[in-house]
Amino acid sequence: MSEPMSKPTRIKLEVDRDGWTSNLQVNLAQVDDNDSGWGYRLAGPKYNGSSRNLLSRTLDERDAQEIRDALNAVFPDERITQLTDERDRARRWAVGLEQEVAELTRQRDRIANDVAAALPSRAEVLREAAALVARFTGNDLDANAKMLRRAAEQATQ
Numbered sequence: 001m002s003e004p005m006s007k008p009t010r011i012k013l014e015v016d017r018d019g020w021t022s023n024l025q026v027n028l029a030q031v032d033d034n035d036s037g038w039g040y041r042l043a044g045p046k047y048n049g050s051s052r053n054l055l056s057r058t059l060d061e062r063d064a065q066e067i068r069d070a071l072n073a074v075f076p077d078e079r080i081t082q083l084t085d086e087r088d089r090a091r092r093w094a095v096g097l098e099q100e101v102a103e104l105t106r107q108r109d110r111i112a113n114d115v116a117a118a119l120p121s122r123a124e125v126l127r128e129a130a131a132l133v134a135r136f137t138g139n140d141l142d143a144n145a146k147m148l149r150r151a152a153e154q155a156t157q
Helices: 061-074 078-118 122-137 143-156
Strands: 010-017 024-031 037-043 052-059
Touching: 052 061, 122 143
Parallel strands: none
Antiparallel strands: 010 024, 010 052, 024 037
């Protein structure tokens, strides 16, 4: 009695010659560390146990990725197609949102510039305050007016 197959550790591509028909068989096999395993016949007659191995090649990660890419190009997994469509839709939304943010930023900057242009400068406000203090006190030498004038002068320097 043979031991049960342990967890497959590698994939082999095998070409065998069938003992009964002499036709070629092409198989993809999952094998464990003891070369025990099972496979899928890609071409040729059914396996009958009388085959002689002509070629065996262990596939590596690069081979597996190339095979996956080739299969997905012709037979795409619907989940992958759906995820790709959703990713593309999300990217379009992101681009649209980035454009909207850029436009809102331009509008904000334009409004800020308009507000800054419409408001008097700090020096103008201080000068006007000094003039009002002087007018209401009737004395240009009033201490508050002098202080406000100095502040206005410092603001313009």
